[in-house]
Amino acid sequence: MSTEPVEPADPPAVEPPPAPSRRTFIATTTAVGGAVVAGGLAAGTPAVGAGPAAAGGPPSGRLALTVNGERHTVTVDSRTSLLDLLREHLGLTGSKKGCDAGACGACTVLVDGLRVTSCLTLAIRLEGAEVTTIEGLAPGEDDRLHPLQSAFLQQDALQCGFCTPGQIMSGIGCIQEGHTGSAEEIREWMSGNICRCGCYVKIVKAVDQAAHGK
Numbered sequence: 001m002s003t004e005p006v007e008p009a010d011p012p013a014v015e016p017p018p019a020p021s022r023r024t025f026i027a028t029t030t031a032v033g034g035a036v037v038a039g040g041l042a043a044g045t046p047a048v049g050a051g052p053a054a055a056g057g058p059p060s061g062r063l064a065l066t067v068n069g070e071r072h073t074v075t076v077d078s079r080t081s082l083l084d085l086l087r088e089h090l091g092l093t094g095s096k097k098g099c100d101a102g103a104c105g106a107c108t109v110l111v112d113g114l115r116v117t118s119c120l121t122l123a124i125r126l127e128g129a130e131v132t133t134i135e136g137l138a139p140g141e142d143d144r145l146h147p148l149q150s151a152f153l154q155q156d157a158l159q160c161g162f163c164t165p166g167q168i169m170s171g172i173g174c175i176q177e178g179h180t181g182s183a184e185e186i187r188e189w190m191s192g193n194i195c196r197c198g199c200y201v202k203i204v205k206a207v208d209q210a211a212h213g214k
Helices: 022-042 082-089 147-154 164-176 183-189 200-212
Strands: 060-067 070-077 108-111 114-117 130-132
Touching (some): 082 108, 108 164, 114 164, 147 200, 164 200
Antiparallel strands (some): 060 070, 108 114, 108 130
């Protein structure tokens, strides 16, 4: 009878699990992240960026200003932009929300006669100010257009029309500031207003026409 020791058999090879697909990875991490966030909120952990005012509601303030000749008194969140005040609170949607970062000029209005990008202007800082929007240029009952509005039509200085209210308000500011001595000067002082349709040549002609009565 053999007395040689019997060597144990090798354990069966275990294949590694397949690598998760990109879809599986995203779904798993999203679920885990959502559970962590939900757990943190349930436990009373403040959300990122939440300040002391979050518990008692956002800070607000009372504001009185004149828009297109009409006096308004409103209570708004202190973080509300002039653009959102005009569009969301007063129903004046002529001023457009383009980039919402002050780069395109679509939201340009006049505040005390000066042009501003309303998306970057805090409404709460305009106590007692006079604001003029595209709706306030021709308030008369005869529906007569502002000279610059007429010039835009005559020069065909628009295509899609999205940027047109801001272009016109900026053009009025440009004229009032006296920056219409030449086409080059108009282009320079209107450079903050972007027209994605590329109507710049005709826009300059329209501003020049309104400024000099051509």
